[in-house]
Amino acid sequence: MKINAPRGFQDILPAQVWKWQMIEAIARDTAELYHFQEIRTPVVEYSELFHRGVGESSDIVTKETFTFNDRGGESLTLRPEGTAGVVRAAIENNLIAQEGVRAKLFYIAPNFRYERPQKGRLRQHHQFGAEAFGIAEPEQDVECIQLQMDFYRKCGLNELELNINSLGDGPSKQGYRDALVAFLSPKKGQLGEDSQRRLESNPLRILDSKDPRDQEAVAGAPPASGYLSDQSQRHFQRVCQLLDESGIVYRLNPNLVRGFDYYTETLWEVTAGGLGAQNAIGGGGRYDNLVQLLGGRAVPGVGFGSGLERLLIALEAQQVELKKVSQPLVYLISQNDAARQANLGLIRQLRQAGIACEMDPSGRSMKAQLKQADREQATVCLIRGQAELESDSAQLKNLSTGQQQNVSISQLVSALINILKPCK
């Protein structure tokens, strides 16, 4: 019986893996350029972490987690997002034990959400994310945004838009929520079914609904900016000013709301062309209450997560060419059994000398071997038959020019290194 990968889970095959390695390398290089350090946390956490962290009322926790009991009866959950686990690890390992101690961490890791798959949406997806703890100033928000945007720029992504908004600190957010409910309640009948329900559970989300009925009802709603405390207002203005100064183009979007309960103050989302309906490629925000909520000191934090599958989709749609670099390959070809036997020893020597080699041990025709070498994009073929065995030499054939030369075995390694050097 044939067994497929579970719904919404995807194999990343050799033909694609090099792209992953490339964008992962860009992510690491860029994060380290900003002096963020990599952290790797477990794929599973106690379920309570996400309930408390992401929020009991958020959709992600209520209906999208992979949750199960282990054999001891503990409830575990596959991580649905990156921040909560990093905060837990930072607290547990005393990385942010004291106020004023700064920790800047990044990760590249899979997340799991039980959803119906569609374009740009899977049950396992991967994110590059970064979290900065200990600094409440808007400079830290902007450093995160700069890192994120630099990452996209280095990957070659062109069509993208940064949306930004502020919901203010806790009291500001609550005040705005109440005001919005007061504004929308009389119009409840005009809202879509989903939003009528959200009016109680998560009214802020009605702001960024796609339903035209909701958009019409929301049109005259008061903006969050009117409910920000003085301090929150100053914070947000400073963020915008710093973005201006660093030449980052953004759009103030008063309807931008994000799905995690822990966000306070600044929040942002980057959208990209070519992604279909799920056009968010990454998002982030400040979460000044989260560390304390999860049992740490009152340490502020800010960070982002960026979806790598969606980045690759966007790069493809925008026809961005990633440059593939691979090691030049030498393909050993044997005319007969004796040559094949000799090449088995030779290939080991060449590999130990640091030269990537391949050969076909099955005794097929030379034509078939050459064809295979061509298919695998070998740079050089090393051909040995009866004549070469007797003269202790090998033919080296350059597959792109077709030129061929005879080289003695004693000089083989240096000759190959010479030929391959300009190909790296």
Place this chain on the structure above:
RNA sequence: GUGGUUGUAGCUCAGUUGGCAGAGCACUAGGUUGUGGUCCUAGGGGUCGCGGGUUCAAAUCCCGUCAGCCACCCCA
């Protein structure tokens, strides 16, 4: 969880009114007994997603189911 749509060779797909399961590409071999890419010739490869039903006869019609894709919800 809801809706739409598509499942035929490794891949992309055709298949008429229900009447022998097809093409292109890819693969293997030969043309060339020591040389790839181009070309020519031949060959291999199928649970027509799966299960049931109608029929003399089903890839084709009906019912169910599973999966992929797309959209809603939500999010990266």
